[in-house]
Amino acid sequence: MKLxxxxxxxxxxxxxxxxxxxxxxxxxxxxxxxxTAEGVASVSPALADYTENLLLGEVWEREGxxxxxxxxxxxxxxxARDHRVEIRAQLEHALxxxxxxxxxxxxxxxxxxxxxxxxxxxxxxxxxxxxAEHDIGADQxxxxxxxxxxxxxxxxxxxxxxxxxxxxxxxxxxxHYTTExxxxxxxxxxxxxxxxxxxxxxxxxxxxxKTEQVGFHLNRAMDNGLTRGEASELLTQLAFYAxxxxxxxxxxxAKEVFESRAE
Amino acid sequence: MKLxxxxxxxxxxxxxxxxxxxxxxxxxxxxxxxxTAEGVASVSPALADYTENLLLGEVWEREGxxxxxxxxxxxxxxxARDHRVEIRAQLEHALxxxxxxxxxxxxxxxxxxxxxxxxxxxxxxxxxxxxAEHDIGADQxxxxxxxxxxxxxxxxxxxxxxxxxxxxxxxxxxxHYTTExxxxxxxxxxxxxxxxxxxxxxxxxxxxxKTEQVGFHLNRAMDNGLTRGEASELLTQLAFYAxxxxxxxxxxxAKEVFESRAE
Amino acid sequence: MKLxxxxxxxxxxxxxxxxxxxxxxxxxxxxxxxxTAEGVASVSPALADYTENLLLGEVWEREGxxxxxxxxxxxxxxxARDHRVEIRAQLEHALxxxxxxxxxxxxxxxxxxxxxxxxxxxxxxxxxxxxAEHDIGADQxxxxxxxxxxxxxxxxxxxxxxxxxxxxxxxxxxxHYTTExxxxxxxxxxxxxxxxxxxxxxxxxxxxxKTEQVGFHLNRAMDNGLTRGEASELLTQLAFYAxxxxxxxxxxxAKEVFESRAE
Numbered sequence: 001m002k003l004x005x006x007x008x009x010x011x012x013x014x015x016x017x018x019x020x021x022x023x024x025x026x027x028x029x030x031x032x033x034x035x036t037a038e039g040v041a042s043v044s045p046a047l048a049d050y051t052e053n054l055l056l057g058e059v060w061e062r063e064g065x066x067x068x069x070x071x072x073x074x075x076x077x078x079x080a081r082d083h084r085v086e087i088r089a090q091l092e093h094a095l096x097x098x099x100x101x102x103x104x105x106x107x108x109x110x111x112x113x114x115x116x117x118x119x120x121x122x123x124x125x126x127x128x129x130x131x132a133e134h135d136i137g138a139d140q141x142x143x144x145x146x147x148x149x150x151x152x153x154x155x156x157x158x159x160x161x162x163x164x165x166x167x168x169x170x171x172x173x174x175x176h177y178t179t180e181x182x183x184x185x186x187x188x189x190x191x192x193x194x195x196x197x198x199x200x201x202x203x204x205x206x207x208x209x210k211t212e213q214v215g216f217h218l219n220r221a222m223d224n225g226l227t228r229g230e231a232s233e234l235l236t237q238l239a240f241y242a243x244x245x246x247x248x249x250x251x252x253x254a255k256e257v258f259e260s261r262a263e
Numbered sequence: 264m265k266l267x268x269x270x271x272x273x274x275x276x277x278x279x280x281x282x283x284x285x286x287x288x289x290x291x292x293x294x295x296x297x298x299t300a301e302g303v304a305s306v307s308p309a310l311a312d313y314t315e316n317l318l319l320g321e322v323w324e325r326e327g328x329x330x331x332x333x334x335x336x337x338x339x340x341x342x343a344r345d346h347r348v349e350i351r352a353q354l355e356h357a358l359x360x361x362x363x364x365x366x367x368x369x370x371x372x373x374x375x376x377x378x379x380x381x382x383x384x385x386x387x388x389x390x391x392x393x394x395a396e397h398d399i400g401a402d403q404x405x406x407x408x409x410x411x412x413x414x415x416x417x418x419x420x421x422x423x424x425x426x427x428x429x430x431x432x433x434x435x436x437x438x439h440y441t442t443e444x445x446x447x448x449x450x451x452x453x454x455x456x457x458x459x460x461x462x463x464x465x466x467x468x469x470x471x472x473k474t475e476q477v478g479f480h481l482n483r484a485m486d487n488g489l490t491r492g493e494a495s496e497l498l499t500q501l502a503f504y505a506x507x508x509x510x511x512x513x514x515x516x517a518k519e520v521f522e523s524r525a526e
Numbered sequence: 527m528k529l530x531x532x533x534x535x536x537x538x539x540x541x542x543x544x545x546x547x548x549x550x551x552x553x554x555x556x557x558x559x560x561x562t563a564e565g566v567a568s569v570s571p572a573l574a575d576y577t578e579n580l581l582l583g584e585v586w587e588r589e590g591x592x593x594x595x596x597x598x599x600x601x602x603x604x605x606a607r608d609h610r611v612e613i614r615a616q617l618e619h620a621l622x623x624x625x626x627x628x629x630x631x632x633x634x635x636x637x638x639x640x641x642x643x644x645x646x647x648x649x650x651x652x653x654x655x656x657x658a659e660h661d662i663g664a665d666q667x668x669x670x671x672x673x674x675x676x677x678x679x680x681x682x683x684x685x686x687x688x689x690x691x692x693x694x695x696x697x698x699x700x701x702h703y704t705t706e707x708x709x710x711x712x713x714x715x716x717x718x719x720x721x722x723x724x725x726x727x728x729x730x731x732x733x734x735x736k737t738e739q740v741g742f743h744l745n746r747a748m749d750n751g752l753t754r755g756e757a758s759e760l761l762t763q764l765a766f767y768a769x770x771x772x773x774x775x776x777x778x779x780a781k782e783v784f785e786s787r788a789e
Binding site (some may be wrong): 082104105106108109112113114115116117118119120121122124125127128131132138141142143144145166167168169170171172173174176177178181182189204205208209210212213 | 317
């Protein structure tokens with residue numbers, strides 16, 4: 001099972017298991033406590049080994065998708081699944097990998113709409129402790145009401161027409177907020193690039209099993225600059241955090257998107 | 264992004280963010296701690312603003328569905344998603360909005376069957392603290408073994424026939440308890456109106472992504488008195504608590520139900 | 527609603543509600559606290575009654591599936607749903623019912639891949655406390671790197687061909703780890719029988735709503751020795767822990783598998 005020699009493990013990666021001990025000292029909530037490598041091994045030596053040598057030692061280090069992008073996708077996935085233990089670990093991971101506090105703030109805000117308010121509040125409960133521990137203050141956070149990115153009026157008009165045709169007569173309230181709160185506001189906030197928002201959305205959809213909506217957002221992600229190779233690696237990364245079944249349901253959708261864009 | 268002037272915010276609504284501070288004093292479990300408005304803003308000023316001005320200040324105040332019904336649906340959704348933070352907040356919200364302790368008790372019991380025992384036990388762990396804090400005693404709870412509502416023998420016969428035809432030969436145990444525990448017992452308990460049980464069931468189905476079963480129960484909800492306008496607003500409310508993807512998967516189902524009943 | 531006379535309740539079953547009080551003394555994390563029977567009744571006397579008389583007093587005691595197998599399936603389901611309260615209760619339950627610590631260790635490891643790393647870590651956080659309370663040491667755990675069961679080269683070749691044909695061109699990374707980490711490693715670990723691994727996988731798929739993948743793994747479970755009668759009872763058991771909607775979505779799949787194997 002040792003798929004890479006332990007010597008290949010960078011100190012930084014090894015730290016990813018051990019590091020949150022410091023965080024745990026301050027953790028007000030034991031349900032978000034990150035188990036140490038010894039804690040994992042005290043139940044499953046195999047899982048400790050898979051975590052260190054396969055997941056952290058190999059998968060995270062694969063080419064094709066930057067460690068920073070892996071962190072964005074993984075953080076979105078664990079927030080979508082409301083994994084308190086992993087949320088803390090992945091927040092620390094993200095900061096280490098160059099995701100800025102402003103981007104983390106926007107990711108949580110984005111997921112309030114795409115995974116539900118409760119997931120965002122749960123993530124936020126952990127993030128406020130992590131931000132405090134890292135002395136991240138208000139000056140590093142995006143404002144509530146920034147100048148928005150310009151709207152692509154034509155694409156938005158087309159989107160509204162399709163949505164009205166498909167969903168008109170179901171719930172005018174939902175369609176109203178989809179336009180006003182999501183596409184004319186949230187998606188235009190400048191604190192997170194459209195490529196990142198798409199990557200966050202796709203990762204959350206996969207992690208919460210909403211396969212039927214991955215196609216639209218994966219296409220959008222690739223329109224926003226995610227390459228096919230990166231998308232392929234995104235699925236590899238998420239297999240470990242969203243679980244194999246969610247990925248296998250996604251594979252045919254991804255294949256169809258890739259093939260339709262190759263034509 | 265300020266979709267309503269802050270001045271429109273009723274004190275009652277503003278309180279919904281601040282009020283649980285009192286609850287937190289007593290909270291034995293920090294994972295169910297409700298973040299304060301300041302806590303939210305310390306990670307995301309935007310999410311604090313959306314919560315106060317869009318969700319609490321506007322969506323909860325929309326016409327078409329009573330605040331009491333919004334609370335019933337929202338409580339069901341957050342129990343279905345096992346959001347400990349929101350469960351506490353929504354239990355307080357529900358009591359404020361006139362949902363009785365007896366109804367809350369029945370909602371949790373109902374969801375043991377419709378979301379699984381673990382979700383009910385998780386909600387119950389929070390509810391027992393909230394009930395204790397509000398001095399809600401045994402005299403306010405429905406009995407274990409009440410006189411049941413009369414059974415519509417004909418409709419039940421029809422249901423059993425369809426189920427036997429569709430699912431016969433799969434699991435006689437499941438079909439047995441579906442009849443004996445659900446349709447001849449749980450649904451006939453008088454502590455919650457059939458309209459409320461339907462609203463709880465639909466909300467839980469949407470919040471847990473079981474789109475394929477929404478049609479049957481949305482029809483049943485409308486048979487039990489939920490109007491089309493109320494159903495439309497239910498979807499609007501749930502968009503924020505179940506997440507946009509779960510609602511968008513539901514829209515075509517709702518549209519079909521609405522259209523089939525309009526014929 | 528009393529479906530069995532209380533006198534039929536074995537002491538062992540009654541203990542399942544009361545027993546974790548001891549565990550609670552040591553519980554570092556109140557979110558995994560198991561509510562006592564009194565705690566349940568203080569919110570819902572009905573749910574306390576259903577739990578004692580219907581679920582523990584009747585369903586768990588049904589013929590057709592051993593209590594030990596019910597524990598394996600239930601533990602997998604509550605880990606898949608990340609129900610911290612039930613994870614603790616079901617870990618205690620499993621040890622009482624003869625599931626060995628080594629098997630529990632393998633179940634958690636297996637579910638890291640089939641439900642995602644976060645679910646496994648969450649379960650592990652509870653299991654390490656339970657193992658410590660029961661003085662379960664390293665000598666009772668399976669090694670990280672055991673001698674693997676022999677691979678059925680022909681079946682694996684066929685599986686790879688189907689997968690490559692269906693999913694080739696979607697994500698080579700996912701397909702690589704599916705072969706190398708799952709089918710040539712995880713499934714061949716000797717600490718859990720293939721029948722148990724299949725039962726764990728099917729239970730996790732049902733509990734997380736991945737209906738579309740149940741057919742493949744239910745067939746595999748029956749190839750690995752699960753009888754039709756046992757599978758039928760597995761669904762009955764899971765109805766209570768995965769929720770009725772997840773079971774009803776599974777019934778047509780189970781029916782098709784049963785009928786295709788009867789031909």
